[in-house]
Amino acid sequence: MYDAVVAFSHVALISIPCYCAKQNSVEQAQLLKGVLELAVLSVIARGETYGYEILSTLEGAGFDGVGDASVYGTLRRLEQAGHLESRLAASDSGPARKYYSVTSSGAEQLQAGTEAWSRINAAFRELVEQ
Amino acid sequence: MTRDEYVRNVGWSLGDLPWSTRRDLLRELRGHLEELPADSDLGAQLGSPEAYAEDLRTAAGLERRRGVLAFLRARRPRNLILLVLALTVIGLAVGAVVWIDSYQPIATGNSAYGPLGSHASPAGDGSYVVFRQGRRFRYGMTIWNTGRYTVRVLGVPRTFGLPISYRLLMSAPTTFDRAGIPEPYTRFRPFDLKPGEQRGLIFAGTYAEPCRNRETGSIDWVSIPVRFSFLWRTATVQVPLPERLAFVFRKTPACRSTNQ
Numbered sequence: 001m002y003d004a005v006v007a008f009s010h011v012a013l014i015s016i017p018c019y020c021a022k023q024n025s026v027e028q029a030q031l032l033k034g035v036l037e038l039a040v041l042s043v044i045a046r047g048e049t050y051g052y053e054i055l056s057t058l059e060g061a062g063f064d065g066v067g068d069a070s071v072y073g074t075l076r077r078l079e080q081a082g083h084l085e086s087r088l089a090a091s092d093s094g095p096a097r098k099y100y101s102v103t104s105s106g107a108e109q110l111q112a113g114t115e116a117w118s119r120i121n122a123a124f125r126e127l128v129e130q
Numbered sequence: 131m132t133r134d135e136y137v138r139n140v141g142w143s144l145g146d147l148p149w150s151t152r153r154d155l156l157r158e159l160r161g162h163l164e165e166l167p168a169d170s171d172l173g174a175q176l177g178s179p180e181a182y183a184e185d186l187r188t189a190a191g192l193e194r195r196r197g198v199l200a201f202l203r204a205r206r207p208r209n210l211i212l213l214v215l216a217l218t219v220i221g222l223a224v225g226a227v228v229w230i231d232s233y234q235p236i237a238t239g240n241s242a243y244g245p246l247g248s249h250a251s252p253a254g255d256g257s258y259v260v261f262r263q264g265r266r267f268r269y270g271m272t273i274w275n276t277g278r279y280t281v282r283v284l285g286v287p288r289t290f291g292l293p294i295s296y297r298l299l300m301s302a303p304t305t306f307d308r309a310g311i312p313e314p315y316t317r318f319r320p321f322d323l324k325p326g327e328q329r330g331l332i333f334a335g336t337y338a339e340p341c342r343n344r345e346t347g348s349i350d351w352v353s354i355p356v357r358f359s360f361l362w363r364t365a366t367v368q369v370p371l372p373e374r375l376a377f378v379f380r381k382t383p384a385c386r387s388t389n390q
Contacts, residue, residue, distance in 0.1 A: 008136040017209070027154055036189075041322075047225075048360040050161075051158055051161065051162055052161070052162055052165040053227075064289025066180070067176070067177065067185045068162065068175075068176055068182070069177075069181075069182045069183070069184075069185035069189065070185050070188075070189040070190070072155070072158055072159070072162070072186055072189070073185065073186040073188065073190035073191075073192075074189045074190070075158075075189065076154070076155065076189075076192075077189065077190045077191045080190075080191075091161070091164075094161060094164030095157065095164060095166070095386045096161070097161055098157075098158055098161065
């Protein structure tokens with residue numbers, strides 16, 4: 001069910017986000033956006049987490065070309081689509097955090113998306129290596 | 131740019147979104163900013179507030195909204211309710227002022243008596259009386275409060291040019307279902323006219339016309355100007371006589387003597 005976990009196994013769960021200048025090209029950012037929804041789902045599928053932590057994990061995995069707003073916007077869109085559910089929990093520092101978890105439809109979406117992405121990736125590799 | 135300023139500017143750029151959506155997005159942004167180091171340069175890290183808002187909008191699939199409905203939904207419900215309440219109160223206040231300014235319940239009562247020697251006019255459109263300088267004159271009629279609220283009758287202005295010299299008297303109060311102008315008659319004093327109540331106004335005096343070369347002709351008396359007050363408003367209303375009264379003039383000795 002959580003093939004995406006394998007697919008993104010190199011993602012470090014705890015990482016310090018690099019808020020230095022984001023130097024990815026516009027083209028790379030567009031490529032990353034295409035898979036951002038799956039990436040976000042896969043991070044949350046590992047366990048309940050909140051926005052900043054998701055962002056940190058993604059940046060540690062090399063998604064630092066994607067803007068913070070894009071990640072939060074994606075979280076909202078996934079939640080509105082019913083793929084995520086959330087709860088507010090008090091934080092030690094600052095305002096309450098919104099914790100996300102994957103719903104069953106989110107898990108199905110993740111599995112289907114990962115398979116589709118794998119097929120595309122394999123097809124692309126084959127095309128490039130010819 | 132401080133965190134509050136950044137959040138405020140992002141919120142401004144998302145001003146077309148429903149208030150609850152905007153609140154959720156900004157709450158999460160605020161939480162995100164709290165996680166950043168205190169000395170962070172928000173513009174350098176997150177981009178301009180406008181760009182952040184645009185990215186957020188695009189990623190969340192939130193289309194830009196226009197129109198009256200979108201404008202209303204973008205307002206905080208509490209503020210919207212307060213606005214509606216304020217507009218309602220203002221509307222009611224304006225309506226009340228307009229209503230009070232137009233409130234006029236005084237009408238002709240059910241009783242009147244004409245001066246001695248008055249006759250029905252040949253045309254059947256009222257009555258007439260021959261003017262005789264210095265002769266006794268008395269005319270009475272009732273005014274009636276047809277409204278639902280009490281008004282204060284202040285008096286009858288002496289500006290309507292009748293050929294009489296008079297003292298204004300008033301009757302005891304009565305009701306519309308009783309005919310007549312009940313005595314005692316007393317000198318006029320401002321009085322409250324309650325709903326459904328009527329009271330007689332009596333013009334008691336003598337015929338008096340300063341000489342102004344009037345040989346013949348007539349003066350029609352059709353209404354009485356009654357000054358009244360209701361709450362803060364004071365106004366004068368013309369209360370029609372039950373029927374027109376004409377003062378018919380013959381040659382008057384006073385005029386003749388003056389003209390000669």
